Amino acid sequence: MTDILVYVPNSGKHAAEVLTLARSLGDVSAVAFDDAAASLAGEYGAAKVYRVEAPGADDYFVDPKATVLIDLARSANPGFFLLPSTDEGKALAARVAVALDNGLMTDVSGLDADGTATQDAFAGATIVKSKATKGFLLATVKAGATEPAPAPGSPAVETVNAAVAEADQRVKVVQRVDEPAGDRPALSEARIVVSGGRGVGSAEDFALIERVADALGGAVGASRAATDSGYYPHKFQVGQTGTTVSPQLYVAAGISGAIQHRAGMQTSRVIVAVNKDADAPIFGMADFGVVGDLFQVLPQALEEIEKRK
Amino acid sequence: MNIVVLVKQVPDSGLARQLDAQLRVDRNGANNVMGELDEYAVEAALQLKEAHGGEVTVLTLGPGQATETVRKTLAMGADKAVHIEDDAVGGSDALTTSAILAAALGRLEWDLVIAGAESTDSNMGVMPQLLAARTGAPALTGARKIETDGSTVTVEHQRANGYDVLSAALPAIVSVWDTINTPRYPSLKGIMAAKRKPVESLTLADLGIEAAGPAAAWNEVVDAAARPPRTAGQIVTDEGQGGTALAEFLAAEKFI
Ligand SMILES: Cc1cc2nc3c(=O)[nH]c(=O)nc-3n(C[C@H](O)[C@H](O)[C@H](O)COP(=O)(O)OP(=O)(O)OC[C@H]3O[C@@H](n4cnc5c(N)ncnc54)[C@H](O)[C@@H]3O)c2cc1C
Numbered sequence A: 001m002t003d004i005l006v007y008v009p010n011s012g013k014h015a016a017e018v019l020t021l022a023r024s025l026g027d028v029s030a031v032a033f034d035d036a037a038a039s040l041a042g043e044y045g046a047a048k049v050y051r052v053e054a055p056g057a058d059d060y061f062v063d064p065k066a067t068v069l070i071d072l073a074r075s076a077n078p079g080f081f082l083l084p085s086t087d088e089g090k091a092l093a094a095r096v097a098v099a100l101d102n103g104l105m106t107d108v109s110g111l112d113a114d115g116t117a118t119q120d121a122f123a124g125a126t127i128v129k130s131k132a133t134k135g136f137l138l139a140t141v142k143a144g145a146t147e148p149a150p151a152p153g154s155p156a157v158e159t160v161n162a163a164v165a166e167a168d169q170r171v172k173v174v175q176r177v178d179e180p181a182g183d184r185p186a187l188s189e190a191r192i193v194v195s196g197g198r199g200v201g202s203a204e205d206f207a208l209i210e211r212v213a214d215a216l217g218g219a220v221g222a223s224r225a226a227t228d229s230g231y232y233p234h235k236f237q238v239g240q241t242g243t244t245v246s247p248q249l250y251v252a253a254g255i256s257g258a259i260q261h262r263a264g265m266q267t268s269r270v271i272v273a274v275n276k277d278a279d280a281p282i283f284g285m286a287d288f289g290v291v292g293d294l295f296q297v298l299p300q301a302l303e304e305i306e307k308r309k
Numbered sequence B: 001m002n003i004v005v006l007v008k009q010v011p012d013s014g015l016a017r018q019l020d021a022q023l024r025v026d027r028n029g030a031n032n033v034m035g036e037l038d039e040y041a042v043e044a045a046l047q048l049k050e051a052h053g054g055e056v057t058v059l060t061l062g063p064g065q066a067t068e069t070v071r072k073t074l075a076m077g078a079d080k081a082v083h084i085e086d087d088a089v090g091g092s093d094a095l096t097t098s099a100i101l102a103a104a105l106g107r108l109e110w111d112l113v114i115a116g117a118e119s120t121d122s123n124m125g126v127m128p129q130l131l132a133a134r135t136g137a138p139a140l141t142g143a144r145k146i147e148t149d150g151s152t153v154t155v156e157h158q159r160a161n162g163y164d165v166l167s168a169a170l171p172a173i174v175s176v177w178d179t180i181n182t183p184r185y186p187s188l189k190g191i192m193a194a195k196r197k198p199v200e201s202l203t204l205a206d207l208g209i210e211a212a213g214p215a216a217a218w219n220e221v222v223d224a225a226a227r228p229p230r231t232a233g234q235i236v237t238d239e240g241q242g243g244t245a246l247a248e249f250l251a252a253e254k255f256i
């Protein structure tokens, strides 16, 4: 069977998805820098785990990890090397590509065993299929590419001891600042997302969006117009330059549906829109839409939701 | 402090875009603009120049029409530009592009290279790291804030749930998100001055690059299709019942 190398950054959903996809292509060897990642790899069917001990690697940006991955890819000679499409995953893939003189694909949403990769182009308007013509298939896999499916096993574990080389100490991580996640589900992983746009009109009125999200057990999102206007923090922005979400339900309130916003939410299973402009482009993609003032529609919906619970 | 800004001309991401018959980005039928995130890179470079002195050089790889994008950066305030233009470049992949840009960077004097966090046509977001690997300079990517004292650079690397403060000695490569600043518009004076600013034109031969285009690419696009449009749903107009109708829909779909 083909050997698939997978970089597992943590024990999150995205990492589980990449492992699930990889398993459908061949025998998975996972690279884990900590115990949580290693145990996720076991839970999701990896045949082998490279458990890397690289003391001090976290004090630096991606370079020490890149060196480890380059060495492993060189010796494992895999058919596929998959990483999650995150800033870190893309950075690592780029370093591997240059070091091993190999091509790379980013934001892959599907992969066949014959090496055909599916990608979205132009904010999802076009679906592209590509193949690697030389080398191995090095790709970063987009969040939501597949449903994570556990397949617990007991992988062979090989410990890899890696010292951080001086050349990899150039970019220091001076400080890591984690903003509190709050009680709501993480935006990128939520089953339900309720987003507000410029139509919400103020930071205070975003409380209405939060109430709807909480009533449905969902995460809160925002359009760029809303984050740029200071109605809601930037990290909640959905779209091309924000987070890409693919929930079961996406509610867009006071959002017109610009291409850059659609880029981040159009693969949602069910889309609901509330907008007072009947011509807003968002209605063109909504499964259910209400043409009306969100300050009338949402409070009434909330009341009805509470009644039905 | 000498800064090179990387800008790429792209089809306007706010309008419909497509692939051409050869399954490449259709640049002829599109409204081409400066990469939307690259405007923030130009602004960041200009602000650093205003604080520390030195020169801002714009570097672009693209077809003849990319001259318009170059002119816009000069009108915003960049001092000079290098435009790599060669018919052999069309259909190149990111790896080849990085080899070409790295060769051009090798001919320039720089303390800092600033790029957009990703181009808004391919959205790969890998160029800064590819260039770091090729030039040996450190890459500090995805910045929402950038500061330098002339010998080191410090950035806030934006993450989904916070940020990391990264620091490295110059020369270095930085990429920026749209949270970093508000790009200026070219002034009339700037537009006039841009006409007299030097633009160096280079070919692949000038850079000693032999292999480019589809033949040198590692990947091949084998198929492309428009995403099937979502089937139109039910739209109701609120006449006092809109919220209830919405809740009923959510209940029918088992979200409540
Ligand atoms: C490079 C680049 C990247 C971008 N990235 C993103 C991105 O990641 N995410 C993103 O969202 N955008 C992004 N944009 C911006 C995008 O083009 C739009 O400007 C933005 O999505 C608009 O946000 P909006 O829909 O909230 O605002 P608007 O387009 O102003 O729409 C507001 C809507 O609210 C409606 N409304 C107003 N009042 C009410 C009311 N009381 N009740 C009901 N409806 C009401 C209006 O009818 C209108 O349709 C990007 C743009 C560029 C150039």
Ligand SMILES: Nc1ncnc2c1ncn2[C@@H]1O[C@H](COP(=O)(O)O)[C@@H](O)[C@H]1O
Residues within 6 Å of the ligand: B006, B007, B008, B035, B037, B038, B041, B059, B060, B061, B062, B094, B097, B101, B114, B115, B116, B117, B118, B119, B120, B122, B123, B124, B125, B126, B127, B128
């Ligand atoms: N052809 C190009 N010419 C100049 N700069 C480029 C080119 N392609 C990419 N870049 C720079 O690299 C950044 C990231 O591009 P990408 O990796 O293609 O998403 C862009 O925002 C530009 O700053």
